[in-house]
Amino acid sequence: MKFSLNIRSSTTHFTSVLAAFVIGSFSINAYATNVYSTDAFSDSSFPGSSRPSSVAPNIALSNSSVARATLSTSIAAQSSTMDTKPSDGKQPSPLVLNGVFTQGALLRGEVPKNATVTLNDAAVPTNRDGKFVIGFDRTAPLEHTLTVTLADGSETVRHITLEKREYNIQRIDGLEQKMVTPPASVTQRIKQDNINVAKARSTNSDLDALFTRFTWPAKGPITGVYGSQRVLNGVPKWPHYGVDVGAPTGTPVYAPVDGIVTMAEDLYYSGNTLILDHGMRVFSTFLHLNSITVNVGDRVKKGEQIGTIGETGRATGPHLDWRINLGKMRLDPQTIVSGTPK
Protein backbone atom coordinates (compact mmCIF):
# COMPACT_ATOMS: atom_id res chain seq x y z
CA MET A 1 0.00 0.00 0.00
CA LYS A 2 1.27 3.46 -0.83
CA PHE A 3 -0.02 6.58 0.82
CA SER A 4 1.09 9.64 -1.04
CA LEU A 5 -1.81 12.06 -1.08
CA ASN A 6 -2.39 15.01 1.20
CA ILE A 7 -0.54 13.66 4.18
CA ARG A 8 -0.78 16.00 7.12
CA SER A 9 0.66 15.08 10.43
CA SER A 10 0.09 16.76 13.70
CA THR A 11 3.14 17.28 15.85
CA THR A 12 3.97 14.45 18.15
CA HIS A 13 4.44 15.34 21.73
CA PHE A 14 5.18 12.56 24.09
CA THR A 15 6.42 13.21 27.55
CA SER A 16 6.51 10.18 29.71
CA VAL A 17 7.08 9.92 33.37
CA LEU A 18 9.47 7.35 34.67
CA ALA A 19 8.97 6.74 38.30
CA ALA A 20 8.80 4.07 40.90
CA PHE A 21 7.51 4.28 44.41
CA VAL A 22 8.68 2.57 47.50
CA ILE A 23 6.06 3.23 50.06
CA GLY A 24 6.72 2.38 53.64
CA SER A 25 3.57 1.96 55.62
CA PHE A 26 4.82 2.78 59.04
CA SER A 27 6.76 5.98 59.29
CA ILE A 28 7.38 9.01 57.17
CA ASN A 29 11.10 8.18 57.15
CA ALA A 30 10.28 4.98 55.37
CA TYR A 31 9.14 6.94 52.33
CA ALA A 32 11.45 7.16 49.41
CA THR A 33 10.79 8.13 45.87
CA ASN A 34 12.86 6.03 43.59
CA VAL A 35 13.15 6.97 39.97
CA TYR A 36 14.02 4.23 37.56
CA SER A 37 14.25 4.02 33.88
CA THR A 38 12.46 0.94 32.64
CA ASP A 39 15.99 -0.39 32.20
CA ALA A 40 16.37 -0.56 35.94
CA PHE A 41 13.55 -3.05 36.12
CA SER A 42 14.52 -6.56 36.98
CA ASP A 43 13.71 -9.01 39.70
CA SER A 44 16.33 -7.34 41.85
CA SER A 45 14.55 -4.01 41.62
CA PHE A 46 11.79 -5.46 43.75
CA PRO A 47 12.80 -5.23 47.35
CA GLY A 48 12.74 -8.29 49.48
CA SER A 49 11.98 -7.95 53.15
CA SER A 50 15.64 -7.23 53.83
CA ARG A 51 15.79 -4.25 51.51
CA PRO A 52 16.38 -0.94 53.27
CA SER A 53 13.18 1.05 53.44
CA SER A 54 14.90 4.11 52.07
CA VAL A 55 16.87 3.93 48.84
CA ALA A 56 18.89 6.50 46.98
CA PRO A 57 17.26 7.86 43.85
CA ASN A 58 18.60 6.21 40.76
CA ILE A 59 17.83 8.51 37.88
CA ALA A 60 18.52 7.04 34.50
CA LEU A 61 16.31 8.55 31.86
CA SER A 62 15.99 7.33 28.33
CA ASN A 63 17.51 9.30 25.46
CA SER A 64 15.04 7.88 22.99
CA SER A 65 13.81 10.54 20.61
CA VAL A 66 10.32 9.05 20.69
CA ALA A 67 10.14 8.63 24.42
CA ARG A 68 11.81 11.56 26.08
CA ALA A 69 11.25 11.20 29.73
CA THR A 70 11.05 13.74 32.43
CA LEU A 71 10.41 13.30 36.08
CA SER A 72 7.04 14.63 37.00
CA THR A 73 7.44 16.83 40.03
CA SER A 74 3.79 16.35 40.85
CA ILE A 75 4.31 12.62 41.19
CA ALA A 76 7.49 13.10 43.20
CA ALA A 77 5.60 15.43 45.50
CA GLN A 78 2.72 13.01 45.79
CA SER A 79 4.75 10.14 47.06
CA SER A 80 6.25 12.19 49.84
CA THR A 81 2.92 13.53 51.09
CA MET A 82 1.00 10.29 51.21
CA ASP A 83 -1.02 9.35 54.21
CA THR A 84 0.63 6.77 56.36
CA LYS A 85 -0.24 4.35 59.10
CA PRO A 86 1.48 4.61 62.42
CA SER A 87 4.55 2.44 62.82
CA ASP A 88 4.34 -0.83 64.65
CA GLY A 89 8.05 -1.35 64.04
CA LYS A 90 7.63 -4.88 62.72
CA GLN A 91 7.69 -5.27 58.98
CA PRO A 92 8.83 -2.92 56.25
CA SER A 93 5.79 -3.90 54.10
CA PRO A 94 6.44 -1.69 51.14
CA LEU A 95 4.37 -1.25 48.06
CA VAL A 96 6.61 -0.99 45.04
CA LEU A 97 5.17 0.19 41.77
CA ASN A 98 7.53 0.31 38.85
CA GLY A 99 7.21 1.72 35.35
CA VAL A 100 6.26 4.72 33.29
CA PHE A 101 3.28 6.59 34.75
CA THR A 102 1.52 7.49 31.54
CA GLN A 103 -1.50 6.47 29.47
CA GLY A 104 -0.73 3.16 27.72
CA ALA A 105 1.53 1.98 30.55
CA LEU A 106 2.09 -1.44 32.00
CA LEU A 107 3.12 -1.08 35.64
CA ARG A 108 4.63 -3.89 37.68
CA GLY A 109 4.40 -3.95 41.42
CA GLU A 110 5.00 -5.90 44.56
CA VAL A 111 3.33 -6.06 47.94
CA PRO A 112 3.96 -8.37 50.90
CA LYS A 113 2.74 -11.92 50.43
CA ASN A 114 -0.89 -12.35 51.45
CA ALA A 115 -1.65 -8.67 50.93
CA THR A 116 -4.53 -7.88 48.59
CA VAL A 117 -4.49 -5.17 45.95
CA THR A 118 -7.36 -3.27 44.37
CA LEU A 119 -7.23 -0.73 41.57
CA ASN A 120 -10.22 1.62 41.59
CA ASP A 121 -12.03 -0.99 43.71
CA ALA A 122 -11.40 -3.86 41.27
CA ALA A 123 -9.34 -6.76 42.60
CA VAL A 124 -5.83 -7.07 41.14
CA PRO A 125 -4.42 -10.62 41.17
CA THR A 126 -1.07 -11.10 42.89
CA ASN A 127 1.25 -14.06 42.38
CA ARG A 128 2.81 -16.28 45.03
CA ASP A 129 5.52 -13.66 45.64
CA GLY A 130 3.08 -10.77 46.01
CA LYS A 131 3.90 -9.43 42.55
CA PHE A 132 1.22 -7.94 40.34
CA VAL A 133 0.70 -6.07 37.12
CA ILE A 134 -1.70 -3.29 36.17
CA GLY A 135 -2.28 -1.51 32.88
CA PHE A 136 -3.76 1.75 31.63
CA ASP A 137 -5.03 1.89 28.08
CA ARG A 138 -4.39 4.51 25.39
CA THR A 139 -7.04 6.92 26.61
CA ALA A 140 -7.25 5.85 30.27
CA PRO A 141 -8.47 8.41 32.81
CA LEU A 142 -5.53 10.10 34.53
CA GLU A 143 -6.50 9.55 38.17
CA HIS A 144 -6.51 6.14 39.84
CA THR A 145 -6.49 4.70 43.31
CA LEU A 146 -4.50 1.64 44.30
CA THR A 147 -5.28 0.13 47.69
CA VAL A 148 -3.10 -2.44 49.42
CA THR A 149 -4.61 -4.32 52.35
CA LEU A 150 -2.16 -6.25 54.50
CA ALA A 151 -2.98 -9.50 56.25
CA ASP A 152 -3.53 -7.58 59.50
CA GLY A 153 -6.19 -5.45 57.79
CA SER A 154 -4.15 -2.25 57.58
CA GLU A 155 -4.59 -0.32 54.36
CA THR A 156 -2.25 1.71 52.23
CA VAL A 157 -3.91 3.94 49.65
CA ARG A 158 -1.88 5.14 46.71
CA HIS A 159 -3.17 7.78 44.30
CA ILE A 160 -1.77 7.38 40.83
CA THR A 161 -1.72 10.27 38.40
CA LEU A 162 -0.90 9.36 34.82
CA GLU A 163 0.76 11.68 32.36
CA LYS A 164 -1.60 12.52 29.53
CA ARG A 165 -0.25 11.65 26.10
CA GLU A 166 -0.84 13.25 22.76
CA TYR A 167 -0.85 10.87 19.84
CA ASN A 168 0.17 11.46 16.28
CA ILE A 169 -2.88 11.67 14.01
CA GLN A 170 -2.22 11.28 10.30
CA ARG A 171 -4.93 12.23 7.82
CA ILE A 172 -4.78 10.63 4.40
CA ASP A 173 -7.42 11.61 1.86
CA GLY A 174 -8.15 10.64 -1.71
CA LEU A 175 -7.54 6.94 -1.24
CA GLU A 176 -9.36 4.40 -3.34
CA GLN A 177 -12.15 3.01 -1.19
CA LYS A 178 -10.81 -0.56 -1.42
CA MET A 179 -7.72 0.64 0.42
CA VAL A 180 -9.87 1.89 3.28
CA THR A 181 -12.30 -1.00 3.75
CA PRO A 182 -11.30 -4.63 3.25
CA PRO A 183 -13.17 -6.50 0.50
CA ALA A 184 -16.28 -8.38 1.63
CA SER A 185 -14.66 -11.67 0.63
CA VAL A 186 -12.27 -11.47 3.58
CA THR A 187 -14.63 -10.31 6.34
CA GLN A 188 -15.29 -13.86 7.49
CA ARG A 189 -11.55 -14.56 7.61
CA ILE A 190 -10.89 -11.39 9.61
CA LYS A 191 -13.63 -12.39 12.06
CA GLN A 192 -12.06 -15.81 12.54
CA ASP A 193 -8.58 -14.23 12.91
CA ASN A 194 -9.91 -12.04 15.72
CA ILE A 195 -11.42 -15.03 17.50
CA ASN A 196 -8.12 -16.92 17.24
CA VAL A 197 -6.11 -13.95 18.54
CA ALA A 198 -8.48 -13.48 21.48
CA LYS A 199 -8.09 -17.17 22.29
CA ALA A 200 -4.29 -16.95 22.09
CA ARG A 201 -4.43 -14.11 24.60
CA SER A 202 -6.87 -15.80 26.96
CA THR A 203 -4.41 -17.95 28.90
CA ASN A 204 -3.57 -16.91 32.43
CA SER A 205 -0.32 -18.67 33.25
CA ASP A 206 1.77 -18.39 36.38
CA LEU A 207 4.97 -17.55 34.46
CA ASP A 208 6.82 -14.71 36.08
CA ALA A 209 8.81 -13.74 32.99
CA LEU A 210 6.95 -10.43 32.90
CA PHE A 211 8.75 -9.41 36.10
CA THR A 212 12.16 -9.68 34.45
CA ARG A 213 13.82 -7.06 32.30
CA PHE A 214 12.55 -6.80 28.72
CA THR A 215 14.97 -6.31 25.85
CA TRP A 216 14.17 -5.15 22.32
CA PRO A 217 13.15 -8.10 20.12
CA ALA A 218 14.94 -6.73 17.02
CA LYS A 219 17.52 -4.18 15.99
CA GLY A 220 16.66 -1.19 13.83
CA PRO A 221 15.21 2.30 13.91
CA ILE A 222 11.82 2.92 15.50
CA THR A 223 9.51 3.71 12.58
CA GLY A 224 6.14 3.72 14.32
CA VAL A 225 4.94 4.31 17.86
CA TYR A 226 2.03 3.27 20.04
CA GLY A 227 -1.17 5.22 19.88
CA SER A 228 -0.78 6.93 16.53
CA GLN A 229 -3.82 6.88 14.31
CA ARG A 230 -4.64 7.26 10.63
CA VAL A 231 -7.77 8.92 9.38
CA LEU A 232 -8.39 7.54 5.89
CA ASN A 233 -10.76 9.51 3.69
CA GLY A 234 -12.08 11.12 6.87
CA VAL A 235 -12.72 7.78 8.59
CA PRO A 236 -10.69 7.27 11.81
CA LYS A 237 -9.06 3.84 11.70
CA TRP A 238 -8.06 1.60 14.57
CA PRO A 239 -5.09 3.24 16.34
CA HIS A 240 -1.64 1.72 15.97
CA TYR A 241 -0.99 -0.24 19.14
CA GLY A 242 2.55 -1.46 18.53
CA VAL A 243 6.03 -0.11 18.28
CA ASP A 244 7.53 -0.62 14.83
CA VAL A 245 11.16 -1.49 14.25
CA GLY A 246 12.18 -1.04 10.61
CA ALA A 247 14.70 -3.59 9.33
CA PRO A 248 15.19 -5.70 6.20
CA THR A 249 13.27 -8.92 5.63
CA GLY A 250 15.13 -11.77 7.31
CA THR A 251 16.41 -9.75 10.28
CA PRO A 252 16.20 -12.01 13.36
CA VAL A 253 13.48 -11.49 15.97
CA TYR A 254 14.26 -12.56 19.54
CA ALA A 255 12.07 -13.20 22.57
CA PRO A 256 12.17 -10.03 24.73
CA VAL A 257 11.74 -12.18 27.88
CA ASP A 258 10.85 -15.85 28.44
CA GLY A 259 7.46 -16.98 27.23
CA ILE A 260 5.21 -19.70 25.89
CA VAL A 261 4.06 -19.56 22.27
CA THR A 262 0.25 -19.30 22.08
CA MET A 263 -0.09 -18.36 18.40
CA ALA A 264 2.00 -18.91 15.27
CA GLU A 265 -0.34 -18.25 12.38
CA ASP A 266 -0.83 -16.29 9.14
CA LEU A 267 -3.55 -13.64 9.62
CA TYR A 268 -5.15 -11.30 7.07
CA TYR A 269 -3.99 -7.98 8.49
CA SER A 270 -0.94 -8.89 10.51
CA GLY A 271 0.47 -11.68 8.31
CA ASN A 272 2.60 -14.22 10.12
CA THR A 273 1.74 -13.49 13.72
CA LEU A 274 3.43 -14.83 16.82
CA ILE A 275 2.05 -14.44 20.34
CA LEU A 276 4.06 -15.14 23.50
CA ASP A 277 2.54 -15.56 26.94
CA HIS A 278 4.80 -13.96 29.59
CA GLY A 279 2.52 -14.77 32.52
CA MET A 280 -0.30 -13.10 34.45
CA ARG A 281 -2.11 -12.24 31.20
CA VAL A 282 0.81 -10.27 29.75
CA PHE A 283 1.45 -11.11 26.09
CA SER A 284 3.82 -10.01 23.36
CA THR A 285 2.57 -10.08 19.79
CA PHE A 286 4.86 -9.87 16.76
CA LEU A 287 3.29 -8.96 13.42
CA HIS A 288 4.22 -9.21 9.73
CA LEU A 289 6.95 -11.80 10.32
CA ASN A 290 8.66 -13.34 7.31
CA SER A 291 9.23 -16.58 9.17
CA ILE A 292 8.29 -18.07 12.53
CA THR A 293 10.80 -20.56 13.91
CA VAL A 294 8.84 -21.78 16.96
CA ASN A 295 5.58 -23.66 17.43
CA VAL A 296 2.50 -23.22 19.59
CA GLY A 297 3.23 -24.67 23.03
CA ASP A 298 7.00 -24.09 22.83
CA ARG A 299 8.69 -22.51 25.82
CA VAL A 300 11.15 -19.90 24.62
CA LYS A 301 13.94 -18.23 26.51
CA LYS A 302 14.72 -14.53 26.52
CA GLY A 303 17.06 -13.80 23.61
CA GLU A 304 16.12 -16.95 21.72
CA GLN A 305 15.35 -16.39 18.04
CA ILE A 306 11.65 -16.83 17.34
CA GLY A 307 11.42 -15.67 13.74
CA THR A 308 12.49 -13.08 11.21
CA ILE A 309 11.21 -9.65 10.20
CA GLY A 310 9.04 -9.48 7.10
CA GLU A 311 6.17 -7.63 5.49
CA THR A 312 3.48 -10.30 5.44
CA GLY A 313 -0.18 -9.27 5.77
CA ARG A 314 -1.09 -5.62 5.15
CA ALA A 315 2.32 -4.05 5.70
CA THR A 316 3.85 -1.03 4.03
CA GLY A 317 7.36 -2.46 4.07
CA PRO A 318 9.47 -4.85 6.12
CA HIS A 319 9.26 -4.07 9.82
CA LEU A 320 8.56 -5.70 13.15
CA ASP A 321 5.40 -4.51 14.87
CA TRP A 322 5.70 -5.49 18.55
CA ARG A 323 2.68 -5.23 20.81
CA ILE A 324 2.07 -5.76 24.49
CA ASN A 325 -1.26 -6.82 25.93
CA LEU A 326 -2.55 -7.20 29.45
CA GLY A 327 -5.44 -9.48 28.57
CA LYS A 328 -7.45 -7.49 26.04
CA MET A 329 -5.87 -4.20 27.06
CA ARG A 330 -3.38 -2.92 24.48
CA LEU A 331 -0.37 -1.29 26.08
CA ASP A 332 2.77 0.47 24.93
CA PRO A 333 5.87 -1.77 24.73
CA GLN A 334 7.99 1.33 25.23
CA THR A 335 6.70 1.57 28.78
CA ILE A 336 8.42 -1.71 29.68
CA VAL A 337 11.57 -1.66 27.56
CA SER A 338 14.15 1.05 27.75
CA GLY A 339 16.26 2.83 25.22
CA THR A 340 16.19 2.15 21.51
CA PRO A 341 16.39 -1.12 19.57
CA LYS A 342 20.04 -0.90 18.51
Ligand SMILES: [Zn+2]
Ligand atom coordinates in the same frame (compact mmCIF):
# COMPACT_ATOMS: atom_id res chain seq x y z
ZN1 LIG B 1 3.04 -1.33 13.09
